[in-house]
Amino acid sequence: MEDNIIYIYCNNKQNNSKNKEKIRNWGVTKFKMKAIEIKKLKKSINGKLILKEINLNIYEGEIYSLLGPNGAGKTTTIYTLLGLLKKDDGEIKIFGEELSKKHFKEIGLMFEIETYNLEWSVIDNLKHMCYLFGVDEHRIYDYVEMLDLKREDFRKKFKQLSKGTKRKISLIGALIHDPKILILDEPTSGLDPEIQVVFKKLLLDLKKRGKTVLFVSHNLYEVQEISDRIGFIKSGETIFEIPVSEKFYLVEGDYPEFQTYRVKNSKLYVFDEKMFLKIKPKNYQMIEKLEDLYAKFIEGRVS
Numbered sequence: 001m002e003d004n005i006i007y008i009y010c011n012n013k014q015n016n017s018k019n020k021e022k023i024r025n026w027g028v029t030k031f032k033m034k035a036i037e038i039k040k041l042k043k044s045i046n047g048k049l050i051l052k053e054i055n056l057n058i059y060e061g062e063i064y065s066l067l068g069p070n071g072a073g074k075t076t077t078i079y080t081l082l083g084l085l086k087k088d089d090g091e092i093k094i095f096g097e098e099l100s101k102k103h104f105k106e107i108g109l110m111f112e113i114e115t116y117n118l119e120w121s122v123i124d125n126l127k128h129m130c131y132l133f134g135v136d137e138h139r140i141y142d143y144v145e146m147l148d149l150k151r152e153d154f155r156k157k158f159k160q161l162s163k164g165t166k167r168k169i170s171l172i173g174a175l176i177h178d179p180k181i182l183i184l185d186e187p188t189s190g191l192d193p194e195i196q197v198v199f200k201k202l203l204l205d206l207k208k209r210g211k212t213v214l215f216v217s218h219n220l221y222e223v224q225e226i227s228d229r230i231g232f233i234k235s236g237e238t239i240f241e242i243p244v245s246e247k248f249y250l251v252e253g254d255y256p257e258f259q260t261y262r263v264k265n266s267k268l269y270v271f272d273e274k275m276f277l278k279i280k281p282k283n284y285q286m287i288e289k290l291e292d293l294y295a296k297f298i299e300g301r302v303s
């Protein structure tokens with residue numbers, strides 16, 4: 001078996017914030033610029049602390065998924081990131097600059113809730129989007145084939161469409177101004193697998209074109225398939241950010257630092273401070289599926 005660098009979450013006492021910061025830098029060497037950077041974001045709603053400390057680093061050209069249980073604060077993070085909710089504290093940067101109105105042209109949005117006028121035809125809704133963004137109406141048809149849409153659907157009222165077609169049209173709207181960043185909050189929830197495949201194809205195509213995608217989904221299979229990195233959020237806090245690898249390793253025990261880890265001859269090695277292959281953890285568990293890592297995260301075994 002070829003040596004390969006793998007990513008491990010070491011479940012030990014030393015998971016302090018300094019070490020967590022190191023983990024955040026894993027797997028990002030191929031990406032340079034931060035498209036979105038959130039530091040120590042806090043937000044209370046009606047006196048309740050919803051976001052305690054959100055830290056996210058989303059790099060240009062990557063597909064980044066935000067995972068976490070219901071009520072973890074994913075949507076609140078996105079609303080606050082976009083300025084739709086006012087932050088209480090923390091930093092939000094888009095391409096290295098404080099979030100401001102000018103960034104709206106650089107961001108495409110698709111929420112779980114439909115934001116279109118239900119009584120208008122699809123084409124009128126999309127023409128309105130073109131008008132708002134000052135773009136040519138021919139853009140409406142850029143993704144028709146890729147999304148497997150029928151032209152006759154464009155004449156229907158938005159409310160007459162199936163749920164899947166509504167989502168496809170919403171995606172066209174999100175992309176109409178050719179944004180650099182696409183933010184999708186549960187875009188495929190409740191949709192059939194065929195539409196999920198179409199979405200996946202489109203997202204991977206956007207990535208090829210250098211777009212950055214922030215993706216919120218509860219579909220772990222889909223997340224593992226398309227994401228470069230994942231941010232785990234629980235109770236309003238970022239627990240960790242990790243790259244998606246084919247396998248995850250969870251190390252139990254007292255291992256010193258989050259250095260580089262390596263698999264050699266099916267055994268797990270840890271580099272010491274001088275980068276020598278040295279320590280061989282005895283208690284470790286290989287986790288092949290994101291859903292199993294996620295289950296441990298929910299159980300609190302990874303914290």
Ligand SMILES: Nc1ncnc2c1ncn2[C@@H]1O[C@H](COP(=O)(O)OP(=O)(O)OP(=O)(O)O)[C@@H](O)[C@H]1O
Pocket residue numbers: 045046050068069070071072073074075076077
């Ligand atoms: N307007 C509001 N007023 C009061 N509480 C709110 C409001 N908006 C969100 N919350 C609370 O904030 C917490 C985080 O909600 P949020 O929708 O951000 O979670 P989420 O991770 O996106 O969940 P889901 O996966 O269910 O979409 C929840 O406990 C929710 O009840």
